[in-house]
Amino acid sequence: MAEQKLVATTGNALVAEAFRQIRPDVVAAYPITPQSSIVEDIAKHVASGRVHTNYVTTESEHSAMSACIGASAAGARVATATCGPGLAMMWEMLYIASGMRLPIVMANTNRALSAPINIHCDHSDVMGARDSSWITLFAETAQEAYDNTIMAVRIAEHPDVLLPVMSCLDGFITTHAVDRACMLDDETVAEFVGEYVPVNALLDTENPSSHGNFSGLGGLYFEFKAQQRAAMARASSVVAEVGERFAAISGRSFGMVEGWGMEDAETAIVVIGSSAGNVRHVARQLRAKGQKVGVLKIRCFRPFPVEEIRSALRGLKAIAVLDRSDSFGAEGGPLYLEIRSALYDLQERPPVVNYVYGLGGADVKLDLIERVYSDLSGIAVDAVEPAPLTYLGIR
Amino acid sequence: MKWDISRAGEWKAKDFPIACVIPTVGNSDDYDVGGWRSERPVREDDVCTQCLLCWIFCPDSSVVLDGEKVVAFDYEHCKGCGICAKECPTNPKFGRKAIEMISEGCELPGVK
Ligand code: SF4
Ligand code: SF4
Numbered sequence: 001m002a003e004q005k006l007v008a009t010t011g012n013a014l015v016a017e018a019f020r021q022i023r024p025d026v027v028a029a030y031p032i033t034p035q036s037s038i039v040e041d042i043a044k045h046v047a048s049g050r051v052h053t054n055y056v057t058t059e060s061e062h063s064a065m066s067a068c069i070g071a072s073a074a075g076a077r078v079a080t081a082t083c084g085p086g087l088a089m090m091w092e093m094l095y096i097a098s099g100m101r102l103p104i105v106m107a108n109t110n111r112a113l114s115a116p117i118n119i120h121c122d123h124s125d126v127m128g129a130r131d132s133s134w135i136t137l138f139a140e141t142a143q144e145a146y147d148n149t150i151m152a153v154r155i156a157e158h159p160d161v162l163l164p165v166m167s168c169l170d171g172f173i174t175t176h177a178v179d180r181a182c183m184l185d186d187e188t189v190a191e192f193v194g195e196y197v198p199v200n201a202l203l204d205t206e207n208p209s210s211h212g213n214f215s216g217l218g219g220l221y222f223e224f225k226a227q228q229r230a231a232m233a234r235a236s237s238v239v240a241e242v243g244e245r246f247a248a249i250s251g252r253s254f255g256m257v258e259g260w261g262m263e264d265a266e267t268a269i270v271v272i273g274s275s276a277g278n279v280r281h282v283a284r285q286l287r288a289k290g291q292k293v294g295v296l297k298i299r300c301f302r303p304f305p306v307e308e309i310r311s312a313l314r315g316l317k318a319i320a321v322l323d324r325s326d327s328f329g330a331e332g333g334p335l336y337l338e339i340r341s342a343l344y345d346l347q348e349r350p351p352v353v354n355y356v357y358g359l360g361g362a363d364v365k366l367d368l369i370e371r372v373y374s375d376l377s378g379i380a381v382d383a384v385e386p387a388p389l390t391y392l393g394i395r
Numbered sequence: 396m397k398w399d400i401s402r403a404g405e406w407k408a409k410d411f412p413i414a415c416v417i418p419t420v421g422n423s424d425d426y427d428v429g430g431w432r433s434e435r436p437v438r439e440d441d442v443c444t445q446c447l448l449c450w451i452f453c454p455d456s457s458v459v460l461d462g463e464k465v466v467a468f469d470y471e472h473c474k475g476c477g478i479c480a481k482e483c484p485t486n487p488k489f490g491r492k493a494i495e496m497i498s499e500g501c502e503l504p505g506v507k
């Protein structure tokens with residue numbers, strides 16, 4: 001295991017350090033709160049010669065992702081960062097990046113979508129992009145944000161995958177709070193991510209190729225989407241494999257899901273991102289009082305770890321899914337819908353309830369989490385009728 | 396490298412090149428785009444003065460020469476833009492241009 005440096009800094013500073021260590025050839029970005037300090041730090045690293053990256057300032061996120069696509073098609077290792085409305089503005093280009101199978105790595109500092117205008121955390125931005133064929137990782141802490149950024153490069157560039165990766169961290173909560181984390185040294189990271197060998201580089205003049213082609217009036221489009229689905233399916237094992245390799249150099253394990261107390265839990269909360277810490281804290285207190293509660297944190301949302309979720313949640317008496325975004329008009333939030341669907345094929349389906357929480361950075365206080373566990377214990381003994389959807393902590 | 400697409404009709408989804416990248420260049424010749432046309436240029440040899448303006452102006456290299464003489468149009472690649480007909484000078488002896496654009500229609504071979 002490599003020697004590591006313990007640092008106290010923000011999630012954003014760590015993501016910028018990770019970007020410096022993976023040595024992207026090109027970073028094209030547009031600043032947006034709460035992502036800004038990532039790109040500011042990268043700009044500083046470039047200006048001070050700590051990394052030889054071509055840093056491209058653009059006039060919008062649409063242009064930023066377009067520049068990333070061009071650079072990646074040219075054969076460069078490319079990284080960028082955005083969030084919330086910036087991610088929304090990239091929408092069109094997200095699909096082009098994945099459709100062109102370009103292994104771009106992007107940090108997304110989850111931010112709510114307007115209106116009303118809000119700069120704080122929720123997952124509406126990334127959940128809107130969930131169908132764009134980007135591999136999507138979530139961090140709970142600054143440490144995970146750092147680790148995920150480094151792993152993202154290997155996952156994206158893996159020849160079986162060749163899809164872009166979005167590495168998400170919660171706006172302000174994880175991006176701006178000073179946290180304790182371990183950093184690998186530059187050489188270890190450089191060795192871990194390796195040299196990028198592009199498949200069809202436009203700048204490879206010996207082997208000219210044509211990119212961004214019209215797929216024909218005859219409808220050769222479907223076939224390329226089938227290829228993307230197959231690549232996403234292969235990504236599952238690549239994510240696991242890269243996680244194992246990363247654990248070998250860092251001592252920090254990575255699983256697509258991470259359970260706490262799940263071995264003998266009777267009820268559990270499923271959660272994504274920074275709130276997992278709060279949920280675990282409450283679970284620990286309840287465990288001390290003898291309640292068999294568990295926490296299942298999703299670290300990889302795309303590809304969706306159906307098998308892992310199924311085996312973790314099988315046999316539970318009641319499950320609550322916390323969604324930090326809503327799918328208005330649907331039965332519940334996006335995570336809830338997918339968890340329920342993942343459990344559908346089980347012989348005995350546990351009751352699953354949905355709590356939409358923390359939209360626009362609304363506080364996720366411990367008593368709210370306690371309330372969820374208490375609802376679950378009522379549902380588990382049939383004392384409480386499960387409410388399909390609750391806006392947790394709403395006035 | 397010449398990219399062999401002769402059996403493309405039998406390809407399954409996995410056989411297509413990743414990301415719709417065409418892994419070679421100079422292959423537009425292989426692609427029959429004549430069907431994009433709504434009008435086709437037709438040339439009267441008697442009226443043509445062999446000035447070669449049509450050959451110079453055609454954006455699709457679809458005016459076929461034999462030596463220094465226009466002999467035909469390449470209807471597999473001509474898009475029917477009409478530039479050749481526009482540039483073709485009126486021959487004073489006949490009072491008309493050698494090239495005329497005529498509508499593509501059902502009477503053409505292979506069109507149903
Ligand atoms: S119609 Fe246009 S494409 Fe066709 S031969 Fe004339 S100039 Fe060329
Ligand atoms: S422009 Fe007209 S006259 Fe001149 S070569 Fe072409 S067809 Fe003949």
